[in-house]
Amino acid sequence: MMRRRRLERERREALSSDLRAVALRGRRHVRRRRVMEAFPAALEWAFPLLFVSAGGILAFRAVLWMSGATAPFAPGLLVLVMLLPYALAVTVRVAKEVILPVEDDAAFGVIDRSLHLKDRMAAAADFLERDATSPFMEAAIEDARLRLDLALHAELPSPQPVVSMHSRRWGWAVGAAALLALAFLIPVGTKEATHPAAFSAPVVASGPLSKDENERGAKETPAATEKEPPRPALRTPSMQRSSEGKESSDSNPEGRPRRTMGPTKSGEAARAGAPTGGAEARGEPSDQGRPAKGAGKPKTRRPKRPGSEKPAKRAKKKPVEDPSGATMGQGASGGANRNPVASEWSSKDKVPPGVDQPADEDEDVDDESEAEKARGGLQPHLRDRRPPPSRDLGVGFGNQSGGDGRGGPGQRKKSRGTASLVLGVPIPDHVKGQVNPGTTKITQERVEPQPEDAPRSRAMKRDPRKGAAASRWPRPWTPWTGRWVKRWFESLRSKEKGRP
Amino acid sequence: MSREQSTVAEEAAAGFRAVHAKIKEQLHRAVVGQEAVIDGVLTALLAGGHVLLEGVPGLGKTLLVRSLGEAVDLPFSRIQFTPDMMPADIQGTNVLVETEGGGHELTFQKGPLVANIVLADEINRATPKTQSALLEAMQEKQITVGRRTLELTEPYCVMATQNPVEQEGTYPLPEAQLDRFLMKLVVGYPEETEYHEILDLTTGTEEARVEAVTNGEEIVAMRKVVRSxxxxxxxxxxxxxxxxxxxxxxxxxxxxxxxxxxxxxxxxxxxxxxxxxxxxxxxxxxxxxxxxxxxxxxxxxxxxxxxxxxxxxxxxxxxxxxxxxxxxxxxxxxxxxx
Structure with a gap:
């Protein structure tokens, strides 16, 4: 029995040591994984440092350039100096992650997850440490023992570095590269090149000049170019244009048209070289500020095209109106022998058979609005040869017009009074063939509900309330107060008893 | 010592798996597909919990629960919940019965809640009052009517169904009751191949028969194994x-x-x-x-x-x-x- 127990204890100790080895392996793997995860993150994290270093190099070289001194270091050394703090920061950051302790749970967990052991190692390590074990715990330990070889020797998947290219910090790296490039563009070390003009001007080609360039160089004296640098800001566009015209005429003796890029009249200078359009190029003032072409001329109405289809179409579509017997304020007396029942609206409602008229077409309205547009909305309807609309609303009170609110022969109702506001007063529609306002359109807007902020209940520990919930007024009487008041009233009554 | 202990555990676990496989096989005789739902229902039964099955009508929810009752050979009752159902309708009530001597006495008439496997069909159609009558049965495994408290026999499992689409005229289950369900399983539509099996199984002359492969005592023992x-x-x-x-x-x-x-x-x-x-x-x-x-x-x-x-x-x-x-x-x- 004792021997059996001893054997059992030895087996357990052997298993414990194996599990410790598994945990050690797991720790190493966790650290390796941390390095792989932390390294790209640290590289990104330290990009601002790179930017600052590059800025420093740029400032350093700019100072050298301004002072005219020569560079004391080689460019490669400067880059090394820039990278040194960056590398140091990355190293510190990665080391900080790596030296963090790895707990047993994480160590066993990474082995269990990597080898699909379903937490068998973690369970066995946990149950071995417990004082009392159940049959299922023993079975779990035995189960783990069977898979120890796998846990100790199987190859673990190597962790892959994860680089996030979407990080904003990459902007710092790009900025650092740009600053570095700018820094090395500064010509430090050559005295001739330190002149500002030499820095800003493009490099002059050292090869032989072309024929045109030779000619241009001969016309421009060197003294003039040195004493009077070009001042384009002080030149007016007209001056510029005139000089451009001269230049173009001078430099283009063959009269070949050439485009210039002036701010206004662009392209007109091209015609300056042409034999016929030479006058235009000579300092013609700009058109800006002038009234538009033809604005001062009397406005002539555009004549309608004889072949225009609109009147014919209208004539075709518009049925012959049957004037009713009712005058309805139009002043027409010829309707006396006509049907007095047929009103103007009912006659308009009549659509001759065979005439297919869509409900949404109303050419009369369109034409009127077009006519109003053409008149600019200023001139009266002289063209229509109709009397102007009366200002009289014609709402009754002895008015002979019939009180239809129309105020004239026009078809459109002009009533602006109460009658037009009162619901139930039928306002005839202007759409022909329909007594109602036309096809009803219902536009439904589909809008997705948007979330709004609302207070949420948060799970939190609440301590019992301390102190009074609130002050109450009037305060309840204490027993002492009650007795005192009672005695006072009793004494009052006793005095009253003595009175007659 | 530890070897012996582990052997006991291994035997118990093996027995557990064997019974589970038998029940599952019987269920598959009646129910085609729905592997995850069957596993979930059996898990809840063996873990000692209740299940809420959610799915549109016609997916075999009721058939599954009824087949489970037959496979485990346990008393099975079905309650079709309606808005006018009262707690007494499911718990039971005292009724006046005539005795042999010609007298009358009040006798407790058990409701459908007194069973081992209860199918609460369309549970969200019942009023909160009736729904709450289930609370005591589900949590305390007992029902109280008047002064009488009736212990429900183990294993006790409520399997409720609800339809996710027809929400009009329903009473959503309160949080307190939802919390008492161990699992909520979503029953989905079968696969195309499963449709053929379903049609062959249900439109032919042969009827799928589910045999009892275990009993209440064995289920209770399996629950103990789970707990250990x-x-x-x-x-x-x-x-x-x-x-x-x-x-x-x-x-x-x-x-x-x-x-x-x-x-x-x-x-x-x-x-x-x-x-x-x-x-x-x-x-x-x-x-x-x-x-x-x-x-x-x-x-x-x-x-x-x-x-x-x-x-x-x-x-x-x-x-x-x-x-x-x-x-x-x-x-x-x-x-x-x-």
């Missing part, structure tokens, strides 16, 4: 963190939970996670629960315990989305493996 499966501390911590992850404001809650969740899971959710995980570990041939078991059962166990707030509903976030975000945020021990 140990849980390593690290796995228990993981289950706790998952449950805390569903609670807004907790340290394990991801941003989606803080934004979209009104109410997270209660500690009952953690209990449910571990019980269901134990069944899964046994069926997988292991003797201890792993974090993978906990993560696998988490959607079914936590789905009905997470309440999405208005913002979440407006954003179209479902409880399953919330649980997925919690599972992504709370890493298992050792972290996720690529």
């Amino acid at each position: 499966v140990p849980v390593p501390r690290v796995v228990q911590s993981h289950a706790v963190r998952l449950v805390m992850g569903t609670q807004p404001g907790s340290q394990w809650a991801p941003a989606e939970v803080n934004e979209f969740v009104l109410l997270g899971s209660s500690p009952r959710g953690a209990q449910g996670l571990l019980l269901a995980s134990k069944v899964r570990a046994l069926l997988d041939g292991r003797f201890a629960v792993s974090a993978d078991d906990v993560r696998a059962v988490a959607p079914d166990v936590l789905r009905h315990r997470v309440m999405v707030n208005f913002q979440g509903q407006a954003a179209g976030t479902s409880p399953d989305d919330v649980i997925a975000s919690v599972l992504a945020a709370v890493k298992p021990p050792g972290g996720a493996v690529a």
